[in-house]
Amino acid sequence: MSPKTVLITGTSSGIGLATAIAAAENGWQVIATMRDTAKAGALRAAAEAAGVSVEVRELDVTDPGSVAACLAGLDRLDALVNNAGAGHLGTLEQESIDDVRAVMEVNFFGVLQVTKAALPLLRASEGRVVTVTSVGGVVGQPFNEAYCAAKFAVEGFMESLAPVAARVGVAVSVVEPGAVASEFVNNVAGRDTVLEQVGPYAPALSAYLDRTRGAFANAQTPQDVATQMVELLACERPAFRTLTSDTARAFVGMKLADFDGSAVQAMTGAWIA
Known part of the structure; x- marks a missing residue:
């Protein structure tokens, strides 16, 4: 049998890059996509080092033409991994609604756009959709209002889509990492720039950034997440939700048991005190 094909978005670094390599090592035919293929150097080097291809x-998830061109000519697709996304720090009073819309375009509508285009192929193969969300898709976090809103939206959409897609043979899953040691955080605007932009909220943001730096000092590796992603791709009956670490499970578990919301508010409030 010919190898199964997986299309992975956002593979220039981090979880996407690691998942592309791990999937290829496990026999998948990998279509690794990114908005700017000039940034494919790290991926190509990793593939060469691993002895895989x-x-x-090119794929810009926010551009319908780019999505259509990327999927054009594909005769078969067995899995889609929605990984492309962008972090964002800010708070509502100090940023524009257009700023928030831009975050939603990448992290929510981009996911929908690629998934919609891939579904006919995935129906034909009885394949699967795996979407990388975040613990921030379950627990709202200070100064991540737009980002968490987008991830909450993805979680709700995929949770609602899953039983519908299952009726036509497509499995839908989400993967929720916690802190991951990757370029994702570095790609968010720098500390000084953001502090200048938030005005009276600067002391709270400074406290949040100090706390977050500590959390990422003990972050999970992209390779660890990628291992779990490949296991999920191979699983005959994949779970809807995968939390990738004990820390993530404890964090999300607290929210799910927090019936009146007070535990989450006490925790996140302490982050910015």
């Missing part, structure tokens, strides 16, 4: 394609 991946096909690199």
Whole structure:
């Protein structure tokens, strides 16, 4: 049998890059996509070091034409991994609604756009959709209002889509990492820039950034997340939700048991005190 094909978005670094390599090592034919293929150097080097090959394609998840062009000519697709996303720090009073819309475009509507385009192929193969969300898709976090809103939206959409897609043979899952040691955080605007932008909220943001730096000092590796992603791709009956670490499970578990919301508010309030 020919190898199964997986398309992975956001593979220039971090979880996407690690998942592309791990999937190829496990026999998948990998279509590794990114918005700017000039940034494919790290992926190509990792593939060469691992002795595997991946096909690199350009894909801007916010551009319908780019999505259509990326999927054009595919005769078969067995899995889609929605990994592309962008972090964002800010708070509502100090940023524009257009800023928030831009976060939603990448992290929510981009996921929907690619998934919609892939579904006919995935129905034909009885394949699967795996979407990387975040513990921030379950627990709202200070100064991550727009980002968490987008991830909450993805979680709700995929949880609602899952039983519908299952009726036509497509499994839908979400993966919720906690802190991951990758370029994702570094790609968010720098500390000084953000502090200048938030005005009276600067002391609270400074406290939050200090706390977050400590959390990422003990972050999970992208390779660890990728291992679990590949296991999920191979699983005959994948679970809807995968939390990738004990820390993530404890964090999300607290929210799910917090019936009146007071435990989450006490915890996140302490982060910015």
